[in-house]
Amino acid sequence: MKITTITATPISFRLPEGKTVTMGVGSTTKRDAIIVRVQTDEGITGYGEAHPGRSPGAVTSLIHGTLAPMLAGMEATDVIGAWQRVHRMQLSSHGLGAGAALALSGIDMALWDIRGKAANMPLYELLGGTRRRMPAYAGGIALGYQPKESLAEEAQGYIGRGYKALKLRLGDSASVDAERVLHVRKVLGDGVDILTDANTAYTIADARRVLPVLADARVGWLEEPFACNDFASYRQAARITPLVPIAAGENHYTRFEFAQLLEAGAVQVWQPDLSKCGGVTEAVRIAAIASAWRIPVNPHSSATGLNHAATLHFLAATENSGYFEACVSRFNPFRDMFGSAWQVGDDGCVEPPSGPGLGVEVDESLFEKYPMVDGPGYVVKF
Numbered sequence: 001m002k003i004t005t006i007t008a009t010p011i012s013f014r015l016p017e018g019k020t021v022t023m024g025v026g027s028t029t030k031r032d033a034i035i036v037r038v039q040t041d042e043g044i045t046g047y048g049e050a051h052p053g054r055s056p057g058a059v060t061s062l063i064h065g066t067l068a069p070m071l072a073g074m075e076a077t078d079v080i081g082a083w084q085r086v087h088r089m090q091l092s093s094h095g096l097g098a099g100a101a102l103a104l105s106g107i108d109m110a111l112w113d114i115r116g117k118a119a120n121m122p123l124y125e126l127l128g129g130t131r132r133r134m135p136a137y138a139g140g141i142a143l144g145y146q147p148k149e150s151l152a153e154e155a156q157g158y159i160g161r162g163y164k165a166l167k168l169r170l171g172d173s174a175s176v177d178a179e180r181v182l183h184v185r186k187v188l189g190d191g192v193d194i195l196t197d198a199n200t201a202y203t204i205a206d207a208r209r210v211l212p213v214l215a216d217a218r219v220g221w222l223e224e225p226f227a228c229n230d231f232a233s234y235r236q237a238a239r240i241t242p243l244v245p246i247a248a249g250e251n252h253y254t255r256f257e258f259a260q261l262l263e264a265g266a267v268q269v270w271q272p273d274l275s276k277c278g279g280v281t282e283a284v285r286i287a288a289i290a291s292a293w294r295i296p297v298n299p300h301s302s303a304t305g306l307n308h309a310a311t312l313h314f315l316a317a318t319e320n321s322g323y324f325e326a327c328v329s330r331f332n333p334f335r336d337m338f339g340s341a342w343q344v345g346d347d348g349c350v351e352p353p354s355g356p357g358l359g360v361e362v363d364e365s366l367f368e369k370y371p372m373v374d375g376p377g378y379v380v381k382f
Contacts, residue, residue: 001042001076001118006068006107009035009364010056012373015331021144024171024199024224026378028141032056033303033334035367036063036106038114040076046114047362049306050106051275053098056372063103066090071107077118079111083281091254101253101278108279109310109358116357122313123359124352127284129317133349136342137165137195140301140327140335144169145176148183155184155192158328164348165193165220165323171201174209185217195247195323197223207237215243221269223247234266245269250300254278255285262293269322273300274314275307283314291320298322304334305341309360312342312352324350337366 014030021028032052039045053059070089071082083104090100116123124131138158143151143166151168158166168184170177177198185194196214198206202225214222222244226233228251238246247269252258254277261267272286287297297320299311308327315321326344327335335341338360342350353359 001040001044003038003071003074003076004041005039006063006071007037008050008060008063008106009037009367010052010060010372011035011334011367011370012056013331013333013370014373019331021141021329023141023144023169023197024201026380028377029375029379030373030377031303031332031334032372032377034060034106035304035306035362036110038076038107038110040114044076044114044117046110046112046117046357047306047360048106048109048113048279048310049275049302049304051102051273051302053102054377057374059099059102062099063107067103067107076111076114079108079115079281082111083108083278098253102276105275105277105279108281109274109306112280112310113357120356122352122354123280123310123357124313124316127313127317129313131351131354132316133345133347133351134312134315134321134324135165135348136163136324136326136344136350137167137193138163138328139167139325140329140332142328143167145172148180151180152184152187155188159188159192162344162346162348163326164191165195167195167197167223169199170196170210171198174206177210178213181214181217181219190218193220194218195220195223198225200224200227202226204233204236207233208240211237211240211244215241219244221245221247223271224250228252231260231264231266235264238266238268247271247298250276252277254282255289258286258289262289268295270295270297271300272297273302274310275302280310280314287318287320294320296320296322299325301325301327303332305336305338305360306358308335308341309353309358312350313358316352326350333370338362
């Protein structure tokens with residue numbers, strides 16, 4: 001079974017006026033995603049999601065102009081060979097590029113979808129896992145900067161829907177962040193796992209002020225306090241308190257960058273995104289490295305049900321898996337455009353889809369509703 005064509009479709013959704021979530025990277029203006037389609041000469045079509053990386057047009061162009069002709073004619077089930085070809089010809093010879101990793105991720109995910117469909121097996125089974133229940137937390141672009149009272153009210157809404165864990169956005173200011181976290185903990189009580197994410201907005205001084213408060217509030221982790229390559233700050237932050245693990249990984253690409261995280265010894269929770277890190281193939285390798293060092297893997301999830309489904313399958317087949325990040329954003333039509341990829345139960349857990357491959361039925365006619373919108377997805381005020 002040969003690869004015949006690879007196409008990518010960028011889609012966008014502009015948020016309604018005044019309906020934004022503010023976090024460490026700015027205030028949201030739109031959502032972007034890229035759907036990758038791989039067709040074969042036996043009529044099986046696979047779908048994947050490539051993260052847009054703030055520039056969906058550029059990543060789409062890279063897929064069409066460079067990676068698609070590079071992989072055309074290869075065996076569609078040869079995910080290792082396809083990955084290695086792109087790595088050899090695009091990633092390693094010109095240095096690791098984020099754009100190439102994003103593009104490859106979507107293609108690799110689609111190839112795994114093909115493998116599952118050809119074998120009539122769901123991806124979790126193909127990866128050696130089983131359909132099991134896994135804990136989920138309310139995340140995505142939600143629970144941002146707002147008065148502590150309305151933040152606690154929003155958090156209670158997610159708990160009412162069944163979630164036993166959620167993630168708060170930090171990076172506003174150290175004092176305001178601390179006040180919000182303590183208030184939400186007081187309102188929710190001790191039976192809910194509170195996670196936090198600074199979206200790279202902290203300095204090491206901010207971390208020194210906030211981490212002891214997070215320890216008092218029994219927070220599960222502090223995610224991405226610094227830029228992905230600021231290893232010096234990550235090392236310092238890891239020494240402030242052992243009670244709050246430092247998490248990162250959604251902006252690290254391939255196992256080679258995760259190996260740098262391991263060498264730095266500063267990140268205790270790894271968060272690869274299957275639409276960014278190099279796809280399903282590379283996520284499995286990253287999880288294996290983490291497993292050898294007893295590091296839990298809590299993947300970051302992206303925009304559409306394709307990445308959510310792939311992440312659920314991956315978690316179900318990973319021994320050191322942690323939480324599934326459930327996108328609870330009120331303004332993300334991509335999440336359910338092909339049907340819901342998960343349902344949270346009263347136990348706060350979710351399961352992967354049971355159909356072959358990713359288990360997602362893609363309706364390409366829906367793409368017309370969401371034409372690509374140029375411009376930044378976040379507005380930042382300095």
